Amino acid sequence: MQQIFNFVIRNKTFLLFLLLFSTGLALTIQSHSYHKSKFINSANVLTGGVYGTMNSVDQYFHLNTENDILAEENRRLREQLLNLSTNKDTTFIDSSYAKSKYRVTTAEVYKNSYASVNNYLTLNKGTNDGIAQDFGVITSNGIVGIIDNTSKNYATTLSILNKKSRINAKLKASNHIGSLTWDGVSPEFVQLDDVSQFANIKVGDTILTGGESSIFPKGIGIGTIASFDTDISGDTYTIQVKLFNDMTSIGKVYILENLDREEIRSLENKIND
Amino acid sequence: MTNVTGLNIVRFVLLLLIQVVICNHINFLGYINPYIYIIFIFLFPIREERLLLLFVSFLLGLMVDLFSDSGGVHAAAAVFLAYARPILLKNSFGMLYEHQSIKFNSTELGSLISYVTLGTILHHFVLFSLEIFNISNIILILKKTLFSSIFTIILSVLLIILFSRNRK
Numbered sequence: 001m002q003q004i005f006n007f008v009i010r011n012k013t014f015l016l017f018l019l020l021f022s023t024g025l026a027l028t029i030q031s032h033s034y035h036k037s038k039f040i041n042s043a044n045v046l047t048g049g050v051y052g053t054m055n056s057v058d059q060y061f062h063l064n065t066e067n068d069i070l071a072e073e074n075r076r077l078r079e080q081l082l083n084l085s086t087n088k089d090t091t092f093i094d095s096s097y098a099k100s101k102y103r104v105t106t107a108e109v110y111k112n113s114y115a116s117v118n119n120y121l122t123l124n125k126g127t128n129d130g131i132a133q134d135f136g137v138i139t140s141n142g143i144v145g146i147i148d149n150t151s152k153n154y155a156t157t158l159s160i161l162n163k164k165s166r167i168n169a170k171l172k173a174s175n176h177i178g179s180l181t182w183d184g185v186s187p188e189f190v191q192l193d194d195v196s197q198f199a200n201i202k203v204g205d206t207i208l209t210g211g212e213s214s215i216f217p218k219g220i221g222i223g224t225i226a227s228f229d230t231d232i233s234g235d236t237y238t239i240q241v242k243l244f245n246d247m248t249s250i251g252k253v254y255i256l257e258n259l260d261r262e263e264i265r266s267l268e269n270k271i272n273d
Numbered sequence: 274m275t276n277v278t279g280l281n282i283v284r285f286v287l288l289l290l291i292q293v294v295i296c297n298h299i300n301f302l303g304y305i306n307p308y309i310y311i312i313f314i315f316l317f318p319i320r321e322e323r324l325l326l327l328f329v330s331f332l333l334g335l336m337v338d339l340f341s342d343s344g345g346v347h348a349a350a351a352v353f354l355a356y357a358r359p360i361l362l363k364n365s366f367g368m369l370y371e372h373q374s375i376k377f378n379s380t381e382l383g384s385l386i387s388y389v390t391l392g393t394i395l396h397h398f399v400l401f402s403l404e405i406f407n408i409s410n411i412i413l414i415l416k417k418t419l420f421s422s423i424f425t426i427i428l429s430v431l432l433i434i435l436f437s438r439n440r441k
Binding site for chain 2: 012013014016017020021023024025026027028029030031032040041042044046047050051054111113114115116117118120122156184186187248
């Protein structure tokens with residue numbers, strides 16, 4: 001017993017180092033599994049407060065670009081609206097079924113990162129605004145990521161520029177589906193894997209969200225095909241997708257809540273059982 | 274004593290704030306960021322208990338992790354640097370360290386640069402190894418270590434010189 005105590009006291013520095021280093025290592029490993037980075041994340045009062053102060057100064061420098069983005073989005077929405085009303089007489093909406101499927105919340109990006117291999121964004125909306133895990137985050141151009149952790153007033157978003165991110169996507173032209181991942185190299189490009197060889201792919205084609213998950217609605221823009229090559233196995237394509245969004249500069253985002261999510265989840269769970 | 278403690282607390286808070294508010298968002302050439310919070314570990318008083326340095330370094334790293342959503346990579350790297358510090362000191366300052374009489378305010382510039390350089394490279398290598406966490410990306414790890422180290426070393430040395438009071 002005496003020897004054990006002596007050993008501990010003699011090597012106390014090394015043992016403490018070992019303890020702290022392995023704590024850091026454990027937190028790192030934990031953060032590498034999906035939705036497990038519970039303790040160390042920037043959705044809390046301290047970090048949110050600091051980033052909020054910083055953002056309130058920083059946003060004045062981007063007012064012009066934000067205005068341009070908003071004007072462009074308004075133009076597009078107005079175009080859609082006008083085209084909608086011209087063929088109104090041929091469609092008929094049964095109001096008993098036409099219930100809204102998505103609730104949209106606007107949020108401001110307090111922190112954005114894209115230099116790491118696992119990137120997160122911090123948003124200024126949290127559980128007080130009805131935000132929860134697995135809500136989709138988009139801008140007017142295209143998708144940004146998925147809500148990961150939430151606190152009362154803040155939420156962290158798993159960016160599509162994250163090795164953990166996997167999003168269902170499809171080709172606009174042919175509806176072939178694949179899964180969207182990131183290789184950690186360039187913040188302008190993401191990869192679309194597992195696209196069937198039967199797909200007719202052309203450089204410049206548009207990639208949209210697939211709508212197979214309950215997170216994003218069908219048809220949200222992702223990017224265009226920059227290049228593609230055949231997988232090692234030879235029966236799928238791996239496509240380089242150039243993102244519509246400039247992930248290095250994101251100011252305002254929309255958070256999407258699928259109101260039918262619970263229903264879809266419970267149905268899917270029944271299949272799994 | 275209280276003077277030194279106060280100075281270190283101020284240094285801790287200031288470096289943390291500068292790191293998370295400015296340095297984490299520089300993204301020079303897309304991915305190069307300096308990690309200047311390690312100046313705190315470099316300049317921590319020599320005569321203080323080593324256990325305290327380990328604890329405080331861990332705390333500092335953890336705070337940086339908290340702000341940058343990076344799990345525990347900064348905490349682990351900072352603790353590693355804190356543990357390796359005596360070896361670095363012995364290497365760069367030699368006899369001065371043995372006599373416990375290093376004053377960072379008035380050491381030779383060459384020794385200081387070699388101390389900061391060795392420490393930074395060590396810290397950054399651990400940091401990026403853990404962040405990328407994939408041995409097949411060793412080239413990416415080394416590339417990030419090299420470029421970020423250059424950035425950090427230049428900034429650190431300049432900051433240390435700038436804020437040391439009685440350098441001739």
